[in-house]
Amino acid sequence: MKNLLLQIFTWWSGQTIGTRFHTWRHGERVGQDEFGNVYYQGGKDSEGRTRRWVIYNGYAEASAIPPGWHGWMHHRTDVPPSKENYVARDWQKQHRANLTGTPQAYRPPGSLAVPGERPRVTGDYDAWTPGN
Incomplete structure (x- = not known):
């Protein structure tokens, strides 16, 4: 019952009823990534290209x-990673999700989220003050 209510009233926690129906009617499963996200294609978009979508895990x-x-989703390549031997290069970093808005987000010294005082400005910059 909980899953049914989530599918009816939310879009951020998995697929909705509409997405589930569209996937059932038109979707062809293309593959799954290491995070559990499942990728589909089927039908045509407004530009005549094959429509592609993802059902997120979470x-x-x-x-x-x-x-x-990402490259496959945005039509940069026609071959999905599940159908080719995709291996990341040595110089490529491991994928990380965007951490903005989470406790792990980067907060530089002096930001409002970090206690303390902003470091002094160095170099030849002097802040403008009225009357000077």
């Missing part, structure tokens, strides 16, 4: 799509 967060699948 919350719908676009930065949770790894680079290989």
